[in-house]
Amino acid sequence: MAKEYKTLKTEIRLPYELSYGPVWTRFFEGMREKKIYGTKCEKCGRILVPARSFCPRCFVDTNAWVEVAQTGKLTAWSYINYRYFGMPTEPPFIGALIRLDGTDVDFLHLLGGIDLADLDKVRGIVHNGMQLKAVWQEERIGHILDLEHFAPV
Amino acid sequence: MGRAVGIVGVGQTHHGKRMEISYPDLVREAVVRVFEDTGLSPRDIDGVVSGTMPSMMEGIALTHFYFADAMQAVGKPILKTETCGSTGVSIAHTAYYWISSGMADCVLAVGHEKMNEGDAQATMTTVVEPFYQRFFIAGAPGVFSMQSQMWAERYGIPQEKIREAAAHISVEHHEAAFANPYAHMKIHVTMDDVKNARLITYPVRLLDVCPTSDGACAVIFMSEEKAKQLGRPVAWVKGVGYRGEEYFFGDSDKGVWQSAVGAAKQAYDQAGIKNPRKELDVAEVYNPFTFQEMLFYECFGFCDLGQSPDLVLKGVFDRTGELPCDPSGGTLCTNPIGATGLVRVAEAALQVMGRAGDHQIAGAKLALSHAMGGVDQFNGVMIVGSEL
Known part of the structure; x- marks a missing residue:
């Protein structure tokens, strides 16, 4: 058997303070009030959500605020069945892309409100194009997880 | 394109869980091998370029300084x-x-990673900001699975068929890895093993996913004039392509992955390739996930959109097929991330130089190599050929 060599156990803990800036601050203030904000690009006409300070395609400022619908259609999903650092909740859970009604990009969040224990049952319920609506946490702190998940209508 | 450039030799570590060796010594293992392979020495090198995944992987920043000695820089x-x-x-x-x-005639390129020294999944989450997306990417497999699901549903590919095709890829690549002396995972798996493996992120199961590997790869690039003086087989760079997408995952269409399409097109245009499936002899596609590999086949124009599972099941991309993909076993069997893309380039180069050993595709003259990243925002392609 090959000799085992020593390893060094070490750790780095670094504190950060990340700036939201004005646009993201307003978006997360909206979260606290159960509102989802987007911004509209006046050049290409797209409504972007979450709100952006500029349109990534047109590279112009997006100053037009829009409170977007809390309903939408499922674009893609994955049933996540393993634990990872920073996971939003205990697995299994469903990561989802949702096209909120009236918007022009997909919103990345969770699909919930159904029994997730059995994947086969989940596959019978969850399908792209299904209608979903936002479900909020009782206590909200201005965070992306103030939205608990999107549930079938 | 500017001056012609050729790859004259490669060096790889034996990839795997390498806790018996320090990170600089692991890098040096690959560098020593590329010098042995080419007969060149550090004094022949004009410049060194290296790279890794985010430095959090091993907890040491700016490793090109740490490895300056190991890379003879x-x-x-x-x-x-x-x-x-x-x-x-x-x-x-x-x-x-x-x-x-x-600006240079001879450059040493070195890619390296020691994933077993840190928390690879946690490192992957740090690629994404913690305001909006970090929670949901599931350490990378989550978003890739979503992408595969979106693609399969868009083209109406039945779940059973795509599952069967993904299992075929897993079995084929795991078998191929036995012929590659440097590959990490060497296990025989059956279709049933793959289909019944532990679920990670549906539809991806354990044997649809790459391992966590330690490894390094070194490649020497040379100008035409210098390369020809060596009097040995050269893999000439015929085309390079790279594309990025918008940051937010939901901003761009991942079902037809535009950065993959665009990167391949740029490289094909330079290489004069019109029909990649016919003209390419072999491809080293970056395939950490079996399902994603099929998406790449389509984005690279190996077949029409939605068609890849049928062709996979017919064996078109097997080692004995019309366009062998990942005869090295690919990323699915070996993934020291910062080295992995360069391993794809090195394997493609070995194929067109006729030096790939037991996993040589006979008569290979033109090969595609590819890698994607960031988390799924970037795609890069390099095409190499046996003739200038």
Whole structure:
């Protein structure tokens, strides 16, 4: 058997303070009030959500605020069945892309409100194009997880 | 394109869980091998370019300084190129640009990672900001699975068929890895093993996913004039392509992955390739996930959209098929991330030089290599050929 060599156990803990800036601050203030904000690009006409300070395609400022619908259609999903650092909740859970009604990009969040224990049952319920609506946490702190998940209508 | 550039030799570590060796010594293992392979020495090198995944992987920042000695970079210009999963192809591109521009004649490119020293999944989450997306990417497999699901549903591919095709890829690549002396995972798996493996992120199961590997790869690029003086087989760079997408995952269409389509098209245009499936002899597609590999086949024009599972099941992309993909076992069997893209380039180069050993595709003259990254925002391609 090959000799085992020593390893060094070490750790780095670094504190950060990340700036939201004005646009993201307003978006997360909206979260606290159960509102989802987007911004509209006046050049290409797209409504972007979450709100952006500029349109990534047109590279112009997006100053037009829009409170977007809390309903939408499922674009893609994955049933996540393993634990990872920073996971939003205990697995299994469903990561989802949702096209909120009236918007022009997909919103990345969770699909919930159904029994997730059995994947086969989940596959019978969850399908792209299904209608979903936002479900909020009782206590909200201005965070992306103030939205608990999107549930079938 | 600028001056012609060729790959004259490669060196790889034996990839795997390498806790018996320090990180600099692991890097040196690959560098020593590329010098042995080419007969060149550090004094022949004009510049060094290296790269890794995010430095959090091993907890040491700016490793090109840490590895300056192991890469014999002292007294030479040194660069680090870092584009997440596509780092390895970006390193190759950097070396190519350096020589093609006329600023150097001989560049050492080194990719490296020691994933077992840290928490690879946690490191992957740090690629994404913690305001909006970090929670939901599921350490990378989550978003890739979503992408595969979106693609399968769009083209109406039945779940059973795509599952069967993905299992075929897993079995084929795991078998192929036995012929590659440097591959990490060497296990025989059956279709049933793959289909019944532990579920990670549906539809991806354990044997649809790459391992966590330690490894390094070194490649020497040379100008035409210098390469020809060596009097040995050269893999000539025929085309390079790279594309990025918008940051937010939901902003761009991942079902037809535009950065993959665009990167391949740029490389094909340079190489004069019109029908990739006919003209390419072999491809080293970056395939950490079986399902994603099929998406790449389509984005690279190996077949029409939605058609890849049928062709996979017919064996078109097997080692004995019309266009063998990943005869090295690919990323699915070996993934030291910062090295992985460069391993794809190295394997493609070995194939067109006729030096791939037991996994040589007979008569290979034109090969595609590829890597993607960031988390799924970037794609890079390098095409190499046996003739200038």
